[in-house]
Amino acid sequence: MSKSKSKRVSIPRSEAEMPSHVYSQLNTSFRSQDVEGDTNLPPVIRSKLQDLFAQIEKEFENLYNENLNLHDKIDALNEKLEKENYNPERQQTIFESTDDVIPVKTSKHKLSGSSQKLKTAHKLKAQTSKIVSSFKTPSVVCSVVKELRGHRDGVWDVAVARPGVPLVGTASADHTALIWIMESGKCALRYIGHSGSVNSIRFHPTRDLVLTASGDQTAHVWQAAITPDYNKTGASSDEDIEGGGEGESGCDTDIEGGGGTSTLRTPIAELTGHAGVVSHADWMSGGDLIITASWDRTAGLYDVEKKELVNTLTGHDQEITHVCGHHSQRLIVTSSQDTTFRLWDFREPIHSVSVFQGHTDTVTSAIFTKREEKVISGSDDRTVKVWDLRNMRSPQATIRSDSAINKLAVSNLGIIAIPHDNRQVRLFDLTGQRIARHRQGHQRMVCSVAWADEHSFSSNFFSCGFDRLILGWSIQNIKDL
The missing domain is CATH 2.130.10.10 (YVTN repeat-like/Quinoprotein amine dehydrogenase)
Incomplete structure (x- = not known):
């Protein structure tokens, strides 16, 4: 892994990590007392359906918990990578020292090249300032x-x-x-x-x-x-x-x-x-x-x-x-x-x-x-x-x-x-x-x-x-x- 770049590990959002609006605001729930109230299904079939729903819910919950545990591991790895690759003080020192690398007298070609480097450094500083600040030590x-x-x-x-x-x-x-x-x-x-x-x-x-x-x-x-x-x-x-x-x-x-x-x-x-x-x-x-x-x-x-x-x-x-x-x-x-x-x-x-x-x-x-x-x-x-x-x-x-x-x-x-x-x-x-x-x-x-x-x-x-x-x-x- 290159030390000059930070890499983040990510995984696609699992179906088990369902958005809140999919779960949300149901006016009924899958409970046996609700099903028994208005259904014409025979008791045997109704019982089998309830057992199947219970099994599906259990499997879904297991998958959901596995997904959350995996995300915790990914978060821990990302935090470790962020700490290793982003040192705010080191980054600030690099950006500030760039101002001193331009010689007072130099050729037009060198001046142009140095100016380009300076612009690039300042552009990089602007782009990374928010990234670096987001990794600062929590203040609460x-x-x-x-x-x-x-x-x-x-x-x-x-x-x-x-x-x-x-x-x-x-x-x-x-x-x-x-x-x-x-x-x-x-x-x-x-x-x-x-x-x-x-x-x-x-x-x-x-x-x-x-x-x-x-x-x-x-x-x-x-x-x-x-x-x-x-x-x-x-x-x-x-x-x-x-x-x-x-x-x-x-x-x-x-x-x-x-x-x-x-x-x-x-x-x-x-x-x-x-x-x-x-x-x-x-x-x-x-x-x-x-x-x-x-x-x-x-x-x-x-x-x-x-x-x-x-x-x-x-x-x-x-x-x-x-x-x-x-x-x-x-x-x-x-x-x-x-x-x-x-x-x-x-x-x-x-x-x-x-x-x-x-x-x-x-x-x-x-x-x-x-x-x-x-x-x-x-x-x-x-x-x-x-x-x-x-x-x-x-x-x-x-x-x-x-x-x-x-x-x-x-x-x-x-x-x-x-x-x-x-x-x-x-x-x-x-x-x-x-x-x-x-x-x-x-x-x-x-x-x-x-x-x-x-x-x-x-x-x-x-x-x-x-x-x-x-x-x-x-x-x-x-x-x-």
Whole structure:
């Protein structure tokens, strides 16, 4: 191997490493109780089918785990190669010393040759500066400090409530959403109002309301007012709560800290109108409007108080995978399997829309930053791109990875958290420089991440995955970056 070049080992993406949208947001699951409900198959044939499905699932899981182990070995080898072949100090010394090799007096031919070398060196420096910086020693320390268990199936989404409300919400393929106490890690509320996979969860920006989207083709708004003693849970009405006291039958024994868990069944509002799975939903600025994304290729704009659909956004050619509302302006960004994301501007009476084609595969999420006017998009094409809202012609930075990207999150300080299909979570800044990588934690793909950097607890970052786990992370020294 040449010492002057770095070689990376790569393998093609296996079918076992399936993109999240293929798994995602199913409104039913392959469970025996579901099959038995509406089938005319004889019991013997049904039993054989169930056995075959179980065998297929087992073989698939074995293949999936083998694939992940192989990727871990490849990552370790790549890191070793990077350390051996890229020494930032050595590279910097070489580039800086180039300025001194041009003699003061020389022939025209020699001057031309030296100038060409100088230009080449500076060009090489510009091209490699980002590469070298991406291999720098991680400047943050990441460690798992909490492990939240309670869901019976994969966890699609995780969200953190507003400052002063120390709650974490999770949405799962087990048809439930859970509300957790951030500090103790205990489950305070279980929402069971959906009849399909719960695909996303978001807290209201100012009120004790929660918004969930589901494979049952609806979005629900429900109450989640947790009292300071964490023992009582508010709901839309008293009769909607089951098992509100410790040790009652409504408590789930398989939820850690579930002794005080209440169960809520009835929402304040049920938003209907989609003809397909509702993959995601979010609040618009102010919290008076809700935007939903659906596999019927439309996004719906709903009035919260009236519980009515006020506008339907059309234009995407395939299923919409994600939607995000700007925190302070009437802006919406939708992501789609058609490889585009769209920016919808409602700041004027007649709204406008812009289409962006920066990816080559499904755009799994696109989000707004909180401080800078930027949009960050992630895709199954294994790239994350940073865009300036004032000039969206081309991305300001492109982050390339070896695995598909799922639901992104960005901190108040501009730290991008990227969850991957390959079980890893990586941190980058807005210029595309890698800050850290979480290689330990989840056992299956990481579906979503959320920052809790506005709260003063040991866990300032949360991730969830298809291993049914929600992990609370402590990420230190972010402010010193």
